[in-house]
Amino acid sequence: xxxxxxxxxxxxxxxxxxxxxxxLMCGCEVQAVNVAVLxxxxxxxxxxxxxxx
Numbered sequence: 559x560x561x562x563x564x565x566x567x568x569x570x571x572x573x574x575x576x577x578x579x580x581x582l583m584c585g586c587e588v589q590a591v592n593v594a595v596l597x598x599x600x601x602x603x604x605x606x607x608x609x610x611x
Contacts, residue, residue: 561601569593 577588 565595565598569595 573591573593577591580586580591581588
């Protein structure tokens, strides 16, 4: 995901998409989809003011 995007919005849309596709593929009722964010990384610094310059 790009830096600066809304993490909660992305997780919510991911949950909805997984639930919808699972229901369509399996023909079952999906009660819940759990999404866990395992980490967040900032973009690498670049240019003259970046790390290692």
